[in-house]
Amino acid sequence: xxxxxxxxxxxxxxxxxxxxxxxxxxxxxxxxxxxxxxxxxxxxxxxxxxxxxxxxxxxxxxxxxxxxxxxxxxxxxxxxxxxxxxxxxxxxxxxxxxxxxxxxxxxxxxxxxxxxxxxxxxxxxxxxxxxxxxxxxxxxxxxxxxxxxxxxxxxxxxxxxxxxxxxxxxxxxxxxxxxxxxxxxxxxxxxxxxxxxxxxxxxxxxxxxxxxxxxxxxxxxxxxxxxxxxx
DNA sequence: GCGACAG
DNA sequence: ATCTTGTCGC
Numbered sequence: 001x002x003x004x005x006x007x008x009x010x011x012x013x014x015x016x017x018x019x020x021x022x023x024x025x026x027x028x029x030x031x032x033x034x035x036x037x038x039x040x041x042x043x044x045x046x047x048x049x050x051x052x053x054x055x056x057x058x059x060x061x062x063x064x065x066x067x068x069x070x071x072x073x074x075x076x077x078x079x080x081x082x083x084x085x086x087x088x089x090x091x092x093x094x095x096x097x098x099x100x101x102x103x104x105x106x107x108x109x110x111x112x113x114x115x116x117x118x119x120x121x122x123x124x125x126x127x128x129x130x131x132x133x134x135x136x137x138x139x140x141x142x143x144x145x146x147x148x149x150x151x152x153x154x155x156x157x158x159x160x161x162x163x164x165x166x167x168x169x170x171x172x173x174x175x176x177x178x179x180x181x182x183x184x185x186x187x188x189x190x191x192x193x194x195x196x197x198x199x200x201x202x203x204x205x206x207x208x209x210x211x212x213x214x215x216x217x218x219x220x221x222x223x224x225x226x227x228x229x230x231x
Numbered sequence: 232g233c234g235a236c237a238g
Numbered sequence: 239a240t241c242t243t244g245t246c247g248c
Binding site for chain 3 (some may be wrong): 054055056088182183228
């Protein structure tokens with residue numbers, strides 16, 4: 001049986017991929033789509049983790065990296081370009097960046113078990129940041145890793161790698177401020193889809209070596225920016 | 232009305 | 239995100 005709810009989700013997933021959309025409509029879509037996000041724990045530990053980031057040499061350029069979690073080795077890299085169709089509006093970042101990210105994801109031969117995206121997941125005004133947006137469209141476990149807060153507050157975590165405090169807003173826990181490197185500002189982690197916050201934090205820490213950002217996102221950032229002043 | 236505001 | 243060199247600190 002195909003329920004009406006399945007059809008609504010299918011319809012939402014299509015609309016979330018619009019390359020041109022009115023901000024008011026975009027906000028309505030986020031509010032509806034937010035209800036389909038799942039924060040249930042992952043049952044199988046991820047063997048591969050994908051990382052995505054963008055640069056804007058001219059058009060929008062997305063870099064996708066797939067890393068084997070047991071060895072931390074990059075097993076695939078992809079670069080995709082696409083014209084920019086939306087301006088940057090706080091809270092609506094996904095409508096500007098998701099299209100190229102999805103194109104890069106589709107180009108990957110080795111589909112990762114979990115994906116990490118630059119930006120927030122549930123730590124968002126409508127609880128539907130870019131990590132939720134991409135995670136819902138792909139129906140794939142996703143994690144948001146941001147370098148600054150969009151909403152909510154968090155106490156400064158301790159200075160040891162692994163120390164973290166919740167990002168809260170009222171009685172809600174939206175994510176976690178995680179110390180990935182002593183002496184460096186924390187990273188803000190939140191659930192995108194199909195994973196628990198605890199597992200998201202755990203995976204971000206596992207994928208972090210000697211830098212502030214976890215390897216998936218860090219390598220994707222380097223790859224996306226590499227040829228900025230070249231080809 | 233006055234700020235705040237992922238990338 | 240992007241424009242950009244040197245420089246302060248661990």
